[in-house]
Every structure is written in C-alpha cells, then in structure tokens.
Amino acid sequence: MNGKIVSCGIVLLDPEGRVLLAHATGTNHWDIPKGQGEPGETQVQSARREMVEETGIDVMASRLVDLGRYAYRRDKDLHLFAARASADELDLSRCVCVSLFPRREDGVMIPEMDAWRWTAPRDVEHYASRSLTRLFDTTLSLAELHRTL
Template identity: 30%
Template sequence: MTDYTASLPRKRMGAGVLLSDHRGRVLLVEPTYTDYWEIPGGAVEADESPYAAAVREVDEELGLPLRPGRLLVTDWVPPRPDRTEGLMLLFDGGLLTPEQTDRIQLPAEELRSWAWCTEHEATDRLSDLLSRRITAAIRARADGSPAYLENGYPVP
C-alpha cells in the first residue's frame, strides 16, 4: 500500500530562539554569508523537530546548551523567486545570565559577531521580514500569547 503522505507538499522549516539580557535587549548574530543580522537559529533538518533544531542551533552557533521555553511565533513565509515557501518557528530562550554570556563562542566560518540590541537597534540590523517576526516575538513573550504570522504580519 502506498503512503499517501509521501505525495503531499513539503515545506522548508526554520527554528530560532529569542534570547534576552536583564535589560530587555535581544541577542543578534552577524552571519558571514549575508548583509543582515539574524537571531540564533537555522534550518530544521530532515526528521528533526523544530524544537530540537532550535536547541541544536543555539549550541552550534553560541556554544550554549540551552532548553528554550514556549513557542512565541509561527510565521508562514510565501515563496519568492530565490526561495521556497517556509514555516519559521521562534521559541523563547529567556534571559541569559552574565556567566552564560561570557561563555558565548561563535563558529568563525559562520558568524562574525554577536550583539545585544534594543528593539530599535534590532530593526536597523535585521531584514524587514525578520524585524517584523522579532517584534511579534517580543510582544508574544510580554502578553503570554503565541503569535501566528504570514510573511511577518499578524493574521487575526
């Protein structure tokens, strides 16, 4: 018997983690492969859960073994000429202690630097899409309700 689900469309998935310091700033990383900054995270691999991907990516990118908290944002991103459609998930990484911050180690081949940024500073460094997603994640964390977005915009 044929597995019907094997014929269904597949979507690209990504998972990231919103990390903050005691001043409410968010942690951004500067990739070597793009002009825009990002949050820690990346592609969900085959047969990997989005949560497991978030844990793995924070460990790979920052050298920090963390267990993120609840889901803050689900964002469906439509296809465009250079990229397939995708589903992006952001988890709440909570507050990093100064001790954790001191232990951050970046993979030099992937990331140039990292920085704590206010929401305004983050908007200046991120792509428009990721800026909208991070703003929604900050709001979701504050009000306790997860956000559903399409292309970074809230959907009622």
C-alpha cells in the first residue's frame, strides 16, 4: 500500500455519453460522486453509498463496470466504476444530497452537493477540478467509455 487515500466513485453516463457531475457546495467545482470508504466496506459498496448520499441515485452493483484504480493527486487515488444511467435516473431534478458538513462561516450543516448536471466530455474542463479534467483527458476517456459501456 502506498499510503494514499483511496476515494471510490461512479462515472455515470447518460445515453448521449454525458457524465453526471455534482456541484460541491460553497465551491466553484463540480465532481463525480465519490468519497472515502468506511471500515469494512468494499470499493463497490463505498462507491454505491457515496452515489446514494450525494445524488439519491442507487446504482445496483450488477450494473457497475469496475474501471480500476487511477492516480489522481499526490495524496489520493480513485477507484472508479462506470454505469449507463437508466431511464429513471436521467431526471436530475430528483437528485438529493443527504451527506452534510458544517459550513465554515457559521457551522450550520449544509449538503455536500447542491446541484447536478449532465456534462458533455468536451465541457468537463469548464466545471471540474484540474485533477478530474486531467484524468478524463489523459487516462480515462469518456468518449471511449461511452463506446464500450
């Protein structure tokens, strides 16, 4: 083990190959639903739990394709899974985030994610962090994933 944090997440694509991004509350960054595992969880369990907590979408494990582990930042790797959104998962107005954190200014508990969008691969760089944009540009092609998923 290299001592890096491993964050598990799901790359959810719609029928047109757009990726689901969630807006991190209080920042200008959008991200895929992901997070660290809890004790005793497998990577797939962590990824599914994070997706439910951050979007309300429960992607059954049988639908997930294990993409493996990717170098992400100096201190963090990502273990990613992919799935094609089903028809009942396309309406992002139904998304809800139940994962809360204390707002810096006043300690009020607020949702970790506060908006969701389907994002074309060419537009990811306008929303996502440099680390996520670089991953999709260099190592994990969303266009290729769209063709093979």
